[in-house]
Amino acid sequence: MPSNDRFPAHHLELLPVPVPIGTFRNVLQVGNILYVSGQGPLDRDGALCKGKVGRDVSTETAYEHARLTGLNILSVLSAHLGNLARVKRFVKLLGFVNATDDFTEHPRVINGCSDLLVEIFGEGGVHARSSIGVASLPNNITVEVEAIVEIFPEGNSHE
Template sequence: MTTPTGRLLALGLELPPVPAPQASYVPAVRDGDWVWTAGQLPLVAGKLTETGLVGAEVSPERAAGLARICALNALAAAAEAAGGLDRIRRIVKVVGFVASAPGFTGQPAVINGASDLIGQVFGTAGRHARSAVGVAALPLGSPVELELVAVVEPGEG
C-alpha cells in the first residue's frame, strides 16, 4: 500500500518547510490524537505568491491553485505536529476562506483545489467535511487561507 508520502512524491511534490507564523500563534497544535492547523496562506519560500480578491484581481482557477499551495502548507504543519506525514490517519475537516469580490459565489470550486490535493495524498482517508467561506479580506491581502483538522497515530509526534 502506498503511503501519503509516496503519493505526494508521485505527484512531484514534497512538504515545504512550515511557514513562520505571521502573528502570535503556532502553525499547528496537537492534543492527543488530534491536530488542528492555524490558517495557512499560499506562501512559497516564505513569500505570499499573490494578492487580491477572487473574482476581480485573481481568477477562480488561479485561486484554486493557491488553495492547493495552502493545503500543502497545512499538511506540512500537521505533519510536523504529528511526527511525520505518514502518521496522519485521516483528514477530518477543512475550512477554506476566499477573499471574494462582491457577488463572487464560487468559493466551493476554489477550495476544491485544496480538497483535491488532500484526496490525492490520502485517498479515502482524505475525504473530509468542509466549509468554503467568502470573506472581505484575508491577512496580507491573500486570496485564500486554509485550515484543517486531522486524526493522527497515537503517541507522541
C-alpha cells in the same frame, strides 16, 4: 496513509514551514486530534499569493492557490509529527476566500486544497468542509484554510 517518501510519486514536494504571523501555534494537538491554524498560499520562496478573487485573480488561479495552501498544511503537519505516516484522516477544513461581493464560486476555489488531500490520502483525505467568502484576509492573501486532522496514536502508523 502516506509517509513523506510517497510525495515524489505525486510530483509534490513539501514546502518550508510557514512562521505564524501572530501569537499562536501552527498546530495544537489535543489527544489524537490536530488543530491546524489557518494557512495561506505561501510558495517555496516565501512569496504570498495575493489579490481579490473575482477581480484580480480568477477562480482557476485561486484553485491553485488553495492547492498550494494544502501543501503548506501538509508541511506544518509533517514538521509537527516528523512525517505524515501518522495522519489517519482529515476530519474538517474551513476555507476562506478573499472575494468580491458578487463572487459565488468559493467551493470551487477551496476544492484545490480538498482535491490535493484526496489525491494524497485517498479516503483519508475526504473531509467535512465549509468554504466562505470574506472581505479581506491577512496580507491580502487569496485564500486561507484551517484543518482538523485525526492521527494514529504514537507508535502506530499505517504506511
